Amino acid sequence: QQQVKQSPQSLIVQKGGISIINCAYENTAFDYFPWYQQFPGKGPALLIAIRPDVSEKKEGRFTISFNKSAKQFSLHIMDSQPGDSATYFCAALTPSGAGSYQLTFGKGTKLSVIP
Amino acid sequence: GAGVSQTPSNKVTEKGKYVELRCDPISGHTALYWYRQSLGQGPEFLIYFQGTGAADDSGLPNDRFFAVRPEGSVSTLKIQRTERGDSAVYLCASSLIGGQQETQYFGPGTRLLVL
Numbered sequence: 001q002q003q004v005k006q007s008p009q010s011l012i013v014q015k016g017g018i019s020i021i022n023c024a025y026e027n028t029a030f031d032y033f034p035w036y037q038q039f040p041g042k043g044p045a046l047l048i049a050i051r052p053d054v055s056e057k058k059e060g061r062f063t064i065s066f067n068k069s070a071k072q073f074s075l076h077i078m079d080s081q082p083g084d085s086a087t088y089f090c091a092a093l094t095p096s097g098a099g100s101y102q103l104t105f106g107k108g109t110k111l112s113v114i115p
Numbered sequence: 116g117a118g119v120s121q122t123p124s125n126k127v128t129e130k131g132k133y134v135e136l137r138c139d140p141i142s143g144h145t146a147l148y149w150y151r152q153s154l155g156q157g158p159e160f161l162i163y164f165q166g167t168g169a170a171d172d173s174g175l176p177n178d179r180f181f182a183v184r185p186e187g188s189v190s191t192l193k194i195q196r197t198e199r200g201d202s203a204v205y206l207c208a209s210s211l212i213g214g215q216q217e218t219q220y221f222g223p224g225t226r227l228l229v230l
Contacts, residue, residue: 105157
């Protein structure tokens with residue numbers, strides 16, 4: 001059962017454009033929503049994260065918008081650059097008993113920014 | 116300081132063989148996680164350690180998979196009687212104390228190929 005649904009699967013954006021990636025979740029126990037960026041051959045690296053009591057968080061060119069009632073959140077990359085070309089994963093953190101904090105990931109979005 | 120390191124970076128083995136994958140977390144991090152990432156998918160949780168103990172092993176797919184962290188630092192993921200379906204990238208992550216809304220830092224992964 002996929003608990004975090006991510007779309008689109010792939011995205012091509014012109015340099016300078018806005019990249020938008022969407023995620024939806026069902027489990028209301030999720031209480032932290034990070035976005036990870038992964039380059040080929042590397043592990044995921046935290047990009048930006050948001051708590052459910054905040055509707056928007058911005059760090060540089062990256063913004064997370066969060067809609068708790070709709071159980072949706074999205075990543076916006078402003079002024080997209082070729083160096084942003086990577087796979088992006090949304091994720092959700094939940095305590096799962098015994099003090100464990102698991103990350104549940106979406107399937108990823110492969111972003112290509114073309115010059 | 117150094118990030119999470121994993122060895123080997125690549126491992127090719129034959130069906131039925133035993134393999135060990137090693138993870139060195141960030142120094143001082145008490146929480147350690149193993150995830151598995153299949154091609155084109157997001158990472159999936161396997162097991163969580165708090166110190167030396169496996170606090171949550173609910174993600175291990177079957178009893179062929181086992182992990183240890185005897186001194187609360189380095190961890191080894193062990194797979195017995197490997198199957199072709201075990202082929203994936205095995206990611207290790209660590210965090211400071213394993214708390215809520217805490218960043219998990221990922222290593223580069225071990226790419227396991229079972230022939």
